[in-house]
Amino acid sequence: MGQLGFYYDMTTCMGCKACQIACKDRNDLKVGELFRRVYEFEGGIYPQVGGYYLSMGCNHCADAKCVKGCPTGAMHVAADGTVQHDQELCIGCKYCVWNCPYSVPHYFEDKSVVGKCDSCKELRDAGQNPVCVDACIMRCLKFGDLDQLKGEYGTDLVQELPILPAASQTNPSLLIQPKDEALKPDYKKVGV
Numbered sequence: 688m689g690q691l692g693f694y695y696d697m698t699t700c701m702g703c704k705a706c707q708i709a710c711k712d713r714n715d716l717k718v719g720e721l722f723r724r725v726y727e728f729e730g731g732i733y734p735q736v737g738g739y740y741l742s743m744g745c746n747h748c749a750d751a752k753c754v755k756g757c758p759t760g761a762m763h764v765a766a767d768g769t770v771q772h773d774q775e776l777c778i779g780c781k782y783c784v785w786n787c788p789y790s791v792p793h794y795f796e797d798k799s800v801v802g803k804c805d806s807c808k809e810l811r812d813a814g815q816n817p818v819c820v821d822a823c824i825m826r827c828l829k830f831g832d833l834d835q836l837k838g839e840y841g842t843d844l845v846q847e848l849p850i851l852p853a854a855s856q857t858n859p860s861l862l863i864q865p866k867d868e869a870l871k872p873d874y875k876k877v878g879v
Protein backbone atom coordinates (compact mmCIF):
# COMPACT_ATOMS: atom_id res chain seq x y z
CA MET A 688 0.00 0.00 0.00
CA GLY A 689 1.18 3.53 -0.82
CA GLN A 690 0.97 6.68 1.28
CA LEU A 691 -2.32 7.07 3.15
CA GLY A 692 -4.11 10.39 3.50
CA PHE A 693 -7.25 12.49 3.21
CA TYR A 694 -9.22 13.49 0.14
CA TYR A 695 -11.45 16.56 0.59
CA ASP A 696 -14.03 17.78 -1.93
CA MET A 697 -14.27 21.48 -1.23
CA THR A 698 -16.75 21.95 -4.08
CA THR A 699 -19.53 20.15 -2.21
CA CYS A 700 -18.63 21.05 1.40
CA MET A 701 -21.35 23.21 2.95
CA GLY A 702 -19.45 24.14 6.10
CA CYS A 703 -21.81 22.33 8.48
CA LYS A 704 -18.91 21.29 10.78
CA ALA A 705 -20.32 17.81 11.40
CA CYS A 706 -16.80 16.47 10.73
CA GLN A 707 -15.30 18.85 13.31
CA ILE A 708 -17.90 17.93 15.93
CA ALA A 709 -17.65 14.17 15.29
CA CYS A 710 -13.88 14.40 15.72
CA LYS A 711 -14.23 16.44 18.92
CA ASP A 712 -16.62 13.84 20.32
CA ARG A 713 -14.46 10.89 19.27
CA ASN A 714 -11.39 12.40 20.93
CA ASP A 715 -13.25 13.63 24.03
CA LEU A 716 -11.99 17.19 23.55
CA LYS A 717 -12.95 20.15 25.73
CA VAL A 718 -14.06 23.67 24.76
CA GLY A 719 -11.39 25.29 22.58
CA GLU A 720 -9.73 21.97 21.72
CA LEU A 721 -10.06 20.70 18.12
CA PHE A 722 -8.23 18.05 16.09
CA ARG A 723 -10.22 18.90 12.92
CA ARG A 724 -11.25 22.43 12.02
CA VAL A 725 -13.56 23.81 9.34
CA TYR A 726 -12.15 27.17 8.24
CA GLU A 727 -14.14 29.77 6.32
CA PHE A 728 -12.66 32.13 3.71
CA GLU A 729 -14.11 35.10 1.84
CA GLY A 730 -12.75 37.37 -0.85
CA GLY A 731 -13.07 39.08 -4.20
CA ILE A 732 -14.24 42.57 -5.16
CA TYR A 733 -17.95 43.38 -5.49
CA PRO A 734 -19.79 42.14 -7.51
CA GLN A 735 -17.30 39.27 -8.03
CA VAL A 736 -17.25 38.03 -4.44
CA GLY A 737 -17.17 34.48 -3.13
CA GLY A 738 -16.16 32.14 -0.37
CA TYR A 739 -15.16 28.62 0.48
CA TYR A 740 -14.71 26.24 3.40
CA LEU A 741 -11.65 24.15 4.23
CA SER A 742 -11.97 21.13 6.54
CA MET A 743 -8.60 19.97 7.84
CA GLY A 744 -7.23 17.53 10.40
CA CYS A 745 -3.63 16.30 10.46
CA ASN A 746 -2.20 15.92 6.96
CA HIS A 747 0.00 12.96 7.96
CA CYS A 748 2.83 14.50 5.93
CA ALA A 749 5.32 12.19 4.22
CA ASP A 750 8.09 14.57 5.32
CA ALA A 751 6.65 15.63 8.69
CA LYS A 752 8.58 18.37 10.50
CA CYS A 753 6.95 17.50 13.84
CA VAL A 754 8.44 13.98 13.70
CA LYS A 755 11.94 15.11 12.70
CA GLY A 756 12.38 17.43 15.66
CA CYS A 757 10.64 15.50 18.44
CA PRO A 758 13.33 14.79 21.09
CA THR A 759 11.64 11.72 22.58
CA GLY A 760 10.12 9.90 19.62
CA ALA A 761 6.62 10.65 20.90
CA MET A 762 5.71 11.98 17.46
CA HIS A 763 6.48 9.15 15.07
CA VAL A 764 5.60 7.51 11.78
CA ALA A 765 3.54 4.34 12.20
CA ALA A 766 3.93 1.22 10.07
CA ASP A 767 1.07 2.37 7.83
CA GLY A 768 2.88 5.68 7.15
CA THR A 769 0.55 7.89 9.21
CA VAL A 770 1.99 10.32 11.77
CA GLN A 771 1.12 9.18 15.28
CA HIS A 772 1.71 10.55 18.77
CA ASP A 773 2.42 8.67 22.02
CA GLN A 774 1.36 10.74 25.03
CA GLU A 775 3.33 8.45 27.38
CA LEU A 776 6.57 9.57 25.69
CA CYS A 777 5.63 13.25 25.31
CA ILE A 778 7.44 15.73 27.57
CA GLY A 779 5.36 18.69 26.40
CA CYS A 780 8.27 20.66 24.97
CA LYS A 781 5.98 22.03 22.19
CA TYR A 782 8.60 21.61 19.45
CA CYS A 783 5.99 19.99 17.22
CA VAL A 784 3.49 22.79 17.93
CA TRP A 785 5.96 25.41 16.72
CA ASN A 786 7.22 23.45 13.73
CA CYS A 787 4.07 22.13 12.11
CA PRO A 788 3.31 24.61 9.28
CA TYR A 789 -0.38 23.64 9.54
CA SER A 790 -0.61 24.32 13.32
CA VAL A 791 -1.98 20.82 13.86
CA PRO A 792 -0.51 19.59 17.20
CA HIS A 793 -2.55 20.93 20.14
CA TYR A 794 -0.90 21.52 23.52
CA PHE A 795 -3.11 20.49 26.44
CA GLU A 796 -2.31 22.96 29.23
CA ASP A 797 -3.96 20.79 31.89
CA LYS A 798 -2.01 17.64 30.97
CA SER A 799 1.22 19.31 29.72
CA VAL A 800 1.27 17.06 26.67
CA VAL A 801 0.38 17.35 23.00
CA GLY A 802 -2.38 15.63 21.04
CA LYS A 803 -3.54 15.57 17.42
CA CYS A 804 -5.59 13.76 14.78
CA ASP A 805 -4.44 10.13 14.70
CA SER A 806 -6.39 9.39 11.48
CA CYS A 807 -8.70 7.34 13.74
CA LYS A 808 -6.10 4.57 13.50
CA GLU A 809 -7.83 2.22 15.91
CA LEU A 810 -11.03 2.36 13.85
CA ARG A 811 -9.14 1.98 10.57
CA ASP A 812 -7.20 -1.00 11.92
CA ALA A 813 -10.63 -2.54 12.62
CA GLY A 814 -11.68 -1.94 9.01
CA GLN A 815 -13.75 1.19 9.65
CA ASN A 816 -13.53 4.79 8.44
CA PRO A 817 -12.35 7.77 10.47
CA VAL A 818 -15.41 9.28 12.18
CA CYS A 819 -15.03 12.61 10.32
CA VAL A 820 -15.36 10.73 7.04
CA ASP A 821 -18.53 8.95 8.10
CA ALA A 822 -20.04 12.08 9.71
CA CYS A 823 -20.02 14.10 6.49
CA ILE A 824 -23.47 14.00 4.91
CA MET A 825 -22.04 15.47 1.69
CA ARG A 826 -19.41 12.70 1.50
CA CYS A 827 -16.68 15.33 1.04
CA LEU A 828 -14.07 13.43 3.02
CA LYS A 829 -12.31 10.14 2.26
CA PHE A 830 -9.27 8.50 3.80
CA GLY A 831 -7.17 5.97 1.93
CA ASP A 832 -4.34 5.25 -0.49
CA LEU A 833 -3.54 8.55 -2.20
CA ASP A 834 -2.82 6.93 -5.57
CA GLN A 835 -6.19 5.16 -5.49
CA LEU A 836 -7.93 8.38 -4.46
CA LYS A 837 -6.25 10.21 -7.36
CA GLY A 838 -7.43 7.47 -9.71
CA GLU A 839 -10.97 7.76 -8.39
CA TYR A 840 -11.31 11.54 -8.13
CA GLY A 841 -9.29 12.80 -11.10
CA THR A 842 -6.40 14.98 -12.00
CA ASP A 843 -7.61 18.40 -10.79
CA LEU A 844 -6.68 17.65 -7.18
CA VAL A 845 -4.20 19.90 -5.36
CA GLN A 846 -1.96 19.50 -2.29
CA GLU A 847 -1.72 23.20 -1.55
CA LEU A 848 -3.71 26.43 -1.85
CA PRO A 849 -2.69 30.11 -1.68
CA ILE A 850 -3.85 30.15 1.96
CA LEU A 851 -1.86 27.00 2.89
CA PRO A 852 1.89 26.46 3.35
CA ALA A 853 3.84 25.24 0.29
CA ALA A 854 3.44 21.48 -0.06
CA SER A 855 7.19 21.19 -0.72
CA GLN A 856 7.80 21.91 3.00
CA THR A 857 6.34 18.63 4.29
CA ASN A 858 4.68 16.74 1.38
CA PRO A 859 1.23 16.58 3.02
CA SER A 860 -0.88 13.46 2.46
CA LEU A 861 -3.77 15.61 1.35
CA LEU A 862 -5.73 15.82 -1.89
CA ILE A 863 -8.14 18.73 -2.29
CA GLN A 864 -10.75 19.16 -5.00
CA PRO A 865 -10.61 22.98 -4.95
CA LYS A 866 -13.27 25.58 -5.65
CA ASP A 867 -12.07 28.19 -8.18
CA GLU A 868 -12.10 30.84 -5.43
CA ALA A 869 -9.64 28.80 -3.35
CA LEU A 870 -7.02 29.09 -6.11
CA LYS A 871 -7.11 32.90 -5.97
CA PRO A 872 -4.64 34.71 -3.72
CA ASP A 873 -6.87 37.47 -2.31
CA TYR A 874 -9.08 35.41 0.00
CA LYS A 875 -8.91 35.86 3.77
CA LYS A 876 -9.92 33.67 6.70
CA VAL A 877 -13.12 34.94 8.33
CA GLY A 878 -13.98 32.10 10.65
CA VAL A 879 -13.15 28.72 12.18
Ligand code: SF4
Nearest residue numbers: 757777778780781783
Ligand atom coordinates in the same frame (compact mmCIF):
# COMPACT_ATOMS: atom_id res chain seq x y z
S1 SF4 B 1 5.64 18.20 22.63
FE1 SF4 B 1 5.79 15.95 22.78
S2 SF4 B 1 5.40 15.19 20.70
FE2 SF4 B 1 5.82 17.39 20.53
S3 SF4 B 1 8.04 17.50 20.08
FE3 SF4 B 1 7.83 17.67 22.32
S4 SF4 B 1 8.00 15.57 23.11
FE4 SF4 B 1 7.63 15.42 20.90
Ligand code: SF4
Nearest residue numbers: 710744804806817819
Ligand atom coordinates in the same frame (compact mmCIF):
# COMPACT_ATOMS: atom_id res chain seq x y z
S1 SF4 C 1 -9.34 11.12 11.32
FE1 SF4 C 1 -10.24 10.97 13.39
S2 SF4 C 1 -8.85 12.21 14.65
FE2 SF4 C 1 -8.44 12.78 12.50
S3 SF4 C 1 -9.72 14.56 12.04
FE3 SF4 C 1 -10.90 12.72 11.45
S4 SF4 C 1 -12.12 12.19 13.27
FE4 SF4 C 1 -10.49 13.61 13.94
Ligand code: SF4
Nearest residue numbers: 700701703704706823
Ligand atom coordinates in the same frame (compact mmCIF):
# COMPACT_ATOMS: atom_id res chain seq x y z
S1 SF4 D 1 -19.10 17.46 7.48
FE1 SF4 D 1 -18.66 17.54 5.28
S2 SF4 D 1 -19.96 19.22 4.50
FE2 SF4 D 1 -19.84 19.45 6.72
S3 SF4 D 1 -18.11 20.86 7.03
FE3 SF4 D 1 -17.29 18.77 7.21
S4 SF4 D 1 -16.53 18.28 5.14
FE4 SF4 D 1 -17.94 20.08 4.94
